[in-house]
Amino acid sequence: MTKQYAGRQILIIALAVVTLLVLAASIRYGAIDFSIAEISRALTSLIPGQPAPTLDQRIFLELRFPRAILCLLVGASLGVGGTLMQALFRNPIVEPGLVGTSSGAAFGSALFFVLGGVFHIGASLWSLPIAACAGGIISTYLVFLLARSREDGRASIVMLLLTGLAVNALFMSAIGFLSYIARDPQARSITFWSLGTLSGASWKAVEIVAISTLAGSIIALRYAKQLNALMIGEEEATYLGVNVNRLKWIILSVNVVIVAVATAFTGVISFVGLVVPHILRMLGGADNRFLIVGSALTGATLLTLADLIARLSVRPAELPIGIVTSTVGVPVFIFLLRRRQYVF
Amino acid sequence: MLNASNITFRIGNKPLISDISVSFACSKLHLIIGPNGAGKSTLVKVLARLLRPQTGKVEYEGTDVSTASEAELAKRRAVLSQAVEVAFPLTVREVVMMGRYPHFGGRPGPTDESVVDEVMQHFDVTEFSERDYQTLSGGERQRVNFARVLAQLWRDGTVDAAPSCRYLFLDEPLTFLDIRHQIDFLKKIRTFTDAPDVVTVGVVHDLNLAARFADQIVLLNEGRLIANGAAAEVLTAGRIEEVFKVKPTLIQSEGSGMHLIFD
Numbered sequence: 001m002t003k004q005y006a007g008r009q010i011l012i013i014a015l016a017v018v019t020l021l022v023l024a025a026s027i028r029y030g031a032i033d034f035s036i037a038e039i040s041r042a043l044t045s046l047i048p049g050q051p052a053p054t055l056d057q058r059i060f061l062e063l064r065f066p067r068a069i070l071c072l073l074v075g076a077s078l079g080v081g082g083t084l085m086q087a088l089f090r091n092p093i094v095e096p097g098l099v100g101t102s103s104g105a106a107f108g109s110a111l112f113f114v115l116g117g118v119f120h121i122g123a124s125l126w127s128l129p130i131a132a133c134a135g136g137i138i139s140t141y142l143v144f145l146l147a148r149s150r151e152d153g154r155a156s157i158v159m160l161l162l163t164g165l166a167v168n169a170l171f172m173s174a175i176g177f178l179s180y181i182a183r184d185p186q187a188r189s190i191t192f193w194s195l196g197t198l199s200g201a202s203w204k205a206v207e208i209v210a211i212s213t214l215a216g217s218i219i220a221l222r223y224a225k226q227l228n229a230l231m232i233g234e235e236e237a238t239y240l241g242v243n244v245n246r247l248k249w250i251i252l253s254v255n256v257v258i259v260a261v262a263t264a265f266t267g268v269i270s271f272v273g274l275v276v277p278h279i280l281r282m283l284g285g286a287d288n289r290f291l292i293v294g295s296a297l298t299g300a301t302l303l304t305l306a307d308l309i310a311r312l313s314v315r316p317a318e319l320p321i322g323i324v325t326s327t328v329g330v331p332v333f334i335f336l337l338r339r340r341q342y343v344f
Numbered sequence: 345m346l347n348a349s350n351i352t353f354r355i356g357n358k359p360l361i362s363d364i365s366v367s368f369a370c371s372k373l374h375l376i377i378g379p380n381g382a383g384k385s386t387l388v389k390v391l392a393r394l395l396r397p398q399t400g401k402v403e404y405e406g407t408d409v410s411t412a413s414e415a416e417l418a419k420r421r422a423v424l425s426q427a428v429e430v431a432f433p434l435t436v437r438e439v440v441m442m443g444r445y446p447h448f449g450g451r452p453g454p455t456d457e458s459v460v461d462e463v464m465q466h467f468d469v470t471e472f473s474e475r476d477y478q479t480l481s482g483g484e485r486q487r488v489n490f491a492r493v494l495a496q497l498w499r500d501g502t503v504d505a506a507p508s509c510r511y512l513f514l515d516e517p518l519t520f521l522d523i524r525h526q527i528d529f530l531k532k533i534r535t536f537t538d539a540p541d542v543v544t545v546g547v548v549h550d551l552n553l554a555a556r557f558a559d560q561i562v563l564l565n566e567g568r569l570i571a572n573g574a575a576a577e578v579l580t581a582g583r584i585e586e587v588f589k590v591k592p593t594l595i596q597s598e599g600s601g602m603h604l605i606f607d
Contacts, residue, residue, distance in 0.1 A: 090431035228438075229445055231431045238394055240496070241418025241446040286432035 008290045011283055015297040019072070022304045026068040027060075029308065031316040034060055067201035070265065071307045072300040073209040074198070075272060077262040079299020080217050082273025083280075083291045084255045087227040088248060091157050092278060093336050096259040097270035099164045100139035103171040105260035106193045106268050108135020110178045129208055129261045135171075136260030140252070143167050172268075195320030196269035198307055205265040216258035217296055223247060224289035231286065269322050271329020272299055272306075278332065345369060346391065346511060346543050350400035353383075353390055360386040361567040363400070368560070370509055373537045374545045375554045378564035379588050384547040385515055387564065391545055392423050392513045405509055418446035420510050422496040424517040424546075427482070428489050436472045436480070436488050440464055443495030459498045460491075467491040467532075482520045490517070490529065494536065512536065514546025518553075526550070530557045555579055555602045563587065575602060 028034055034042070034056075042057035044050050053061060082095040096102050112131035146167070147159040175193045192200070226247050229237040234244050263269075280294040306324040313319060346368040353361050361383035368374045376384045389395040391402055393409050402409050409417065422443070430439065440463065444456040452460075464470045467487045472480065477488060497510045514533070518526045530548075534557055537544040548554045554561055555575040563570040563578050565587045571578040579602065584592045595603045 092432070225445055225450075229442055231434060232428050232439065232442065235394060236423075236425065236428055238414060239392065239418065239421070239423045240442060241415040243414045281432060285438070286434055287438065 008284045008287070012290070012293055012297070015294055015301070019297050019301045019304075022301050022308075023068055023072060026071065026304045026308055027064055030064060030311045031318070032056075032059070034064070062203075063201070066203045066206050067198050067307075068304070069206050070201040070209060071198050071304050073206065073213045074262040074266050074269065075299040075301070075303025076217070076296040077209065077213045077258040077299070078269060078272040078303065079276040079295035079297075080213075080220060080292055081255050081259040082275075082299075083277040083288070083295040084220055084227075084251050085273065086277050087230060087288055087291075088251050088255075089157070089160070090231060090233075092281075093157065093274070093333065094160065095271065095273035096255065097268060097273065098168075099160060100143040100167040100171070101136045101256055101259045102263050102268040102270065103168045103175075104139020104142075105132040105136035105256075105263035107139070107171040107175050107178075108132045108260070109264040110175045110182075110193055111135070114178045114182045125204065125208065128264050129212070132260040132264030133257055136256045136263070139167055139171055140256055192320075193267045194322070196267040196322035196325070197310075197318075197320045198266055199318065200265060209262055209265060212258050212261040213296075216254045217292060219254050220251065220292050221289065223251060224287075224292055227251070227288040267320075267322065269303070269325055271325050271333065272303055274336075275329050275332050276302060278336065345405055345509065346545070347403040347406070348391060348400065349403075351387070351390055351397045351402070352399045353386055353395055353397045359567055361390070361397075361564070364564075364567075364569045365400075366562060366569060366572055368543050368545050370543050371538060371540055372544070372559040373534055373557060374543075374560045374562060375558040376545065376547045376562045376564060377549075377551060377554050378570075381566070382564040383567040384564055386567075388423075388513050388515050388545065388547055392421060392511070392515075393417060394423075404511060415446060418496070420497070420508055421513070422493040422511070423513040423515055424490060424493045426516045426519050428485065430477045433476045433478055435474050436469055436477055437464070437474065439477050439488055440469070440492045440495055443492040443498075446496065459495050463491040463495045463498065466494070483522065483525045486517060486521055486525070486529070490532070497542075499541075509541045509543055510539075512542060512544045512546075514544070514548070516547045516549065518548060518550070526553060533557075551579065551584070551604050555604065579604070 027039060028036070038056065039060065042053060042060045045053040045057055046061070078096065081101075085094045085096060085099065086092050108131040109128055112128055116127065143160065143163050147156070147163040149156065149159070172194055179193070226237070226242045229240045229242050230244070230247070238244055276295045276299045277291055280291050280298060284290050284294065303321070303325070306321050306328070309324050310319040310321045348367065349365045351361060351364045352359055364387060376387060378384050386395065390397050393402065393412070396410060437460065440460050441452060441456065444452055444459060448456050464473065467490055469484070469487050469491055472484065472488070477485065480488065493512070497512060499510065512533070518529060521529065530553060533544060533546070536542060558575060560573060561575050561578040562572045563583070570587060571583060579594070581592055581594055584590070584604070591607045593605045593607070595605065597603060
């Protein structure tokens with residue numbers, strides 16, 4: 001076992017501990033604060049035979065707690081999504097929000113909210129995530145199709161970012177139109193889709209996002225070694241036994257699904273997927289096995305911190321969480337762009 | 345034993361190599377030479393099955409490689425390329441360990457660790473072990489890549505009756521190296537190729553180096569096979585002038601064989 005490997009294990013354990021601490025803070029503080037005694041009383045009220053929960057306890061169990069868990073899961077999804085995109089494009093400045101996946105997913109969900117009401121479809125729990133995935137697939141595919149060079153079929157990073165910009169603008173204005181004509185209160189709120197918020201959290205959302213996040217991360221982890229091989233180039237990865245085309249399809253699909261499902265319940269939250277893998281690479285190197293596990297934990301931690309800021313800075317009101325992530329993410333993005341200019 | 349028959353590879357309507365048939369034996373160093381655009385690199389990539397030819401087939405020990413899986417092929421075929429860029433900061437040891445990827449599932453085992461130690465020592469890169477690959481010079485990088493490729497083809501000496509041959513391809517790996525490293529690399533390749541189960545096929549630009557180190561030289565021009573055989577048979581003054589458009593003077597020296605001087 002190498003020194004580096006042992007170091008990474010310690011880092012992962014430390015990150016897990018930090019995630020739990022941040023989670024504890026997240027369920028304790030908010031528009032109203034819950035003491036530890038209140039939290040444990042609320043949790044014990046779930047045990048059959050105990051007295052039924054009071055109103056405060058129900059606020060905790062039905063609003064605060066699911067919101068905190070959803071935040072962890074969405075953060076983990078966005079973190080892993082960023083790691084997968086960067087590994088796939090061998091470039092540290094791509095993330096799901098920049099290549100259209102998030103805005104397409106948000107469009108799919110908004111369309112579902114608006115048309116679902118009109119056509120009376122969508123009784124099933126899975127209709128919303130499926131609509132989000134469809135939107136995410138269409139927008140991501142559109143970006144790659146349009147960014148691809150006519151000569152060699154490859155997408156340069158400049159083309160990818162510019163096309164992503166255009167496709168994002170297209171889908172965000174489509175969402176704007178849908179919000180304008182919508183009757184559903186969630187779809188009507190344009191800030192919900194464009195700036196992101198966790199205020200709509202429910203246990204139902206937690207359940208669905210948990211399934212996609214866990215399944216996606218486990219599949220991604222199985223391909224960590226192949227993604228490492230990709231770091232030395234597509235040809236070299238092929239020589240090392242990787243079926244590169246197959247790998248690309250699998251990773252892109254996993255990425256679209258985990259990001260789209262998270263976006264369906266929270267709107268577009270940008271820059272988490274960009275910042276998280278970057279922090280981890282500075283801490284423990286570029287091995288994808290470490291990055292995937294680490295970015296799930298770090299994504300969860302950062303988004304929870306952002307949510308705490310969003311809830312506490314203007315309480316009892318709250319900020320859209322996307323404002324907080326962009327305030328941190330944009331300077332990092334510009335720093336990376338300037339430092340890695342030679343990539344273009 | 346590697347056998348290629350009637351290989352044609354086209355991009356669009358433009359053939360890069362046409363109807364090439366050639367075979368390569370174990371324990372021999374085969375070097376492909378030819379002017380720019382002759383199709384040398386394409387031929388190596390077809391032989392290594394990165395590219396699939398439109399017609400003809402490549403056989404490793406009589407078995408058509410077109411149906412082999414990537415993972416199975418990677419256990420016995422490795423390619424040393426011109427310049428390998430790593431997209432993210434990886435340590436030298438991590439890059440060398442990639443050579444073992446085809447041989448383990450989840451995590452590297454003790455054999456993989458010891459093979460990596462050994463090849464790193466062999467290529468004198470042990471001292472860089474924890475350094476970031478991106479900070480190395482061209483020559484140092486190429487030593488690391490060579491170590492990686494040998495880790496991939498490494499076979500434990502105690503296993504006798506080897507199940508299959510090993511195939512090493514060189515896709516112009518000497519291009520960015522100085523003359524000392526070029527000679528040093530070719531000597532190491534020569535030694536590795538001496539193993540009874542190793543087939544080595546490579547592309548080299550320097551005709552003098554090719555003449556000095558190759559057991560067999562394959563001369564290509566405009567995608568076609570011009571000559572194939574020992575250096576003295578292939579490298580005749582007339583043929584070199586016809587293919588490379590420069591006039592050579594051939595000098596036979598004792599010990600180190602044949603030398604070419606160009607006007």
